[in-house]
Amino acid sequence: MSTTTAVWEKSERQRERERLRRRAAVRSGSIATVSTVVFVVIAAWAIVNSPGWPRVKETFFSGEAFAMSFPEVLAGFWKNVQIFVIAELLILPLGLLVAVVRGLKTPVFFPLRALAVAYTDIFRGTPTLLVVYLIGFGLPALNLKGVPSDPMVLAVIALTLSYGAYVAEVFRAGIDTVHPSQRAAARSLGLGHLQTMRFVVLPQAVRRVAPPLLNDFVSLQKDTAMASVIGVIEALRQAQIDAGKMFNYTPYLVAALLFVALTVPMARLTDYLAARATRRRGPGGGV
Amino acid sequence: MSPLLRVEGLWKLYHGNPVLRGIDLDVNAHEVVCLIGASGSGKSTLLRCVNLLETADDGAIFLEGEEITDVRADPDRVRRGIGMVFQAYNLFPHMTVLENVTLAPVRVHGRPRAEAAELGRELLARFGLLDKAGEYPDRLSGGQQQRVAIVRALAVRPRLMLLDEVTSALDPELVLEVLGVIRELKESGMTMILATHEMGFARDIADTVCFLDGGVLLEKGTPEQIFTDPREPRTREFLRRVLDARRL
Numbered sequence: 249m250s251t252t253t254a255v256w257e258k259s260e261r262q263r264e265r266e267r268l269r270r271r272a273a274v275r276s277g278s279i280a281t282v283s284t285v286v287f288v289v290i291a292a293w294a295i296v297n298s299p300g301w302p303r304v305k306e307t308f309f310s311g312e313a314f315a316m317s318f319p320e321v322l323a324g325f326w327k328n329v330q331i332f333v334i335a336e337l338l339i340l341p342l343g344l345l346v347a348v349v350r351g352l353k354t355p356v357f358f359p360l361r362a363l364a365v366a367y368t369d370i371f372r373g374t375p376t377l378l379v380v381y382l383i384g385f386g387l388p389a390l391n392l393k394g395v396p397s398d399p400m401v402l403a404v405i406a407l408t409l410s411y412g413a414y415v416a417e418v419f420r421a422g423i424d425t426v427h428p429s430q431r432a433a434a435r436s437l438g439l440g441h442l443q444t445m446r447f448v449v450l451p452q453a454v455r456r457v458a459p460p461l462l463n464d465f466v467s468l469q470k471d472t473a474m475a476s477v478i479g480v481i482e483a484l485r486q487a488q489i490d491a492g493k494m495f496n497y498t499p500y501l502v503a504a505l506l507f508v509a510l511t512v513p514m515a516r517l518t519d520y521l522a523a524r525a526t527r528r529r530g531p532g533g534g535v
Numbered sequence: 536m537s538p539l540l541r542v543e544g545l546w547k548l549y550h551g552n553p554v555l556r557g558i559d560l561d562v563n564a565h566e567v568v569c570l571i572g573a574s575g576s577g578k579s580t581l582l583r584c585v586n587l588l589e590t591a592d593d594g595a596i597f598l599e600g601e602e603i604t605d606v607r608a609d610p611d612r613v614r615r616g617i618g619m620v621f622q623a624y625n626l627f628p629h630m631t632v633l634e635n636v637t638l639a640p641v642r643v644h645g646r647p648r649a650e651a652a653e654l655g656r657e658l659l660a661r662f663g664l665l666d667k668a669g670e671y672p673d674r675l676s677g678g679q680q681q682r683v684a685i686v687r688a689l690a691v692r693p694r695l696m697l698l699d700e701v702t703s704a705l706d707p708e709l710v711l712e713v714l715g716v717i718r719e720l721k722e723s724g725m726t727m728i729l730a731t732h733e734m735g736f737a738r739d740i741a742d743t744v745c746f747l748d749g750g751v752l753l754e755k756g757t758p759e760q761i762f763t764d765p766r767e768p769r770t771r772e773f774l775r776r777v778l779d780a781r782r783l
């Protein structure tokens with residue numbers, strides 16, 4: 249029989265276990281390092297020794313062209329950022345509104361609901377590029393008073409309409425994940441349908457859909473490049489112009505790097521939020 | 536004196552299957568009515584109909600003489616006078632305990648936030664939950680969550696409380712603390728209808744016990760009469776089965 253003692257001294261068995269674990273950790277760490285180095289070296293060697301490398305290096309990695317086009321492409325990229333930020337600020341309320349309208353059950357709202365369904369069906373089904381063309385060239389062609397003709401504004405409208413439909417669906421999925429018993433509890437307290445939505449359902453739904461929403465926004469950041477097709481001199485269009493002038497493709501690389509620099513932080517934030525949501529659902533994390 | 540609540544010939548069907556078959560029930564002010572009956576006998580459905588969470592398919596329900604099943608009645612207004620507590624607590628997970636409690640007083644009854652918070656704290660203190668006011672529901676035990684749910688329903692000063700198997704999801708040692716709260720409500724004069732599987736508690740607290748069987752209110756009487764001398768063979772059988780299960 250063993251006696252119970254208040255002090256715990258690590259047993260020999262446990263110490264041995266921890267020694268083995270440490271050794272295994274060190275081993276897998278060094279394997280990862282070695283394999284990464286080997287992989288990079290082989291890949292670099294293969295590229296640099298490929299027959300086309302000297303030309304690729306010249307046309308895509310020219311330091312001179314990089315330095316020359318960087319300020320201009322950066323200035324164009326500022327337009328991408330503006331389009332992105334304004335569109336995002338419009339997309340969120342639009343998507344939320346459409347999702348909420350689709351959930352209205354009262355017959356009075358039938359026309360609104362039908363409109364919301366038609367909107368999501370049409371804009372989710374149409375390629376974003378096509379929407380940009382249609383809005384960018386179609387709206388001004390109507391010659392209506394008050395219709396904007398600035399291609400930046402038209403690009404924002406087109407992207408907002410296209411992404412609003414996706415975001416509405418994301419919100420709707422989020423609303424559907426809130427258990428009906430939450431609604432029953434809210435209604436039993438005397439809250440009306442819209443109050444129940446606003447104070448009980450939406451706050452829970454929005455938290456749950458934050459990661460997929462951010463994902464859509466990463467893709468919106470890239471799609472701002474579509475503004476180039478209706479005449480906005482943004483990063484991609486500026487890169488095209490510079491490439492044409494210099495007979496060198498390095499400006500494209502500049503544009504690509506700028507887009508990556510913007511989307512990577514967003515992607516990491518998405519990962520972080522998704523991981524946090526998983527942790528919250530895990531044991532001890534509540535609902 | 537006319538009853539606080541009158542249920543008259545209430546029918547409810549799901550997909551053509553009758554779940555309530557012509558229920559008649561009167562509940563007087565300050566009366567505590569316990570609904571007993573096998574799982575699926577219609578206890579929850581009856582409570583949900585009274586709170587207008589379900590639409591009655593026939594019959595009528597009157598609250599203080601006013602027909603609440605009238606198609607012109609405003610369900611949101613009716614529910615303001617009725618508190619409901621659910622088996623699974625249904626607290627709002629994104630709100631603190633105090634926010635759960637003050638939501639309806641502020642948003643539905645238009646009370647100033649500070650006043651609602653003060654009333655909320657008072658109620659939480661009365662049920663030993665004041666130190667939990669700032670916590671989120673998932674940090675509370677089941678018993679504490681259910682007591683918060685009761686406080687939340689009380690915060691709008693209801694005339695009638697509906698409690699649907701409020702102890703069924705709780706570990707045995709937590710049941711007592713919730714039953715204690717309900718007992719205190721009875722002492723304060725609250726009118727209540729509770730669906731319950733706790734026969735001992737029903738016997739102890741009820742003024743009237745109703746036995747539901749397949750959507751029919753088969754037998755109604757004092758706890759004395761129902762538990763010691765049930766008229767209906769089905770009631771006798773149900774009670775025997777419950778007591779046998781208890782003995783296992």
Ligand SMILES: Nc1ncnc2c1ncn2[C@@H]1O[C@H](COP(=O)(O)OP(=O)(O)O)[C@@H](O)[C@H]1O
Nearest residue numbers: 549550554572573574575576577578579580581
């Ligand atoms: N939303 C629903 N749709 C279809 N059937 C339901 C629904 N709610 C309850 N029922 C059925 O109604 C009957 C009564 O259920 P319920 O009132 O929950 O009984 P109890 O609370 O006494 O256990 C059961 O047979 C149940 O399956």
Ligand SMILES: [Mg+2]
Nearest residue numbers: 578579580700
């Ligand atoms: Mg039930």
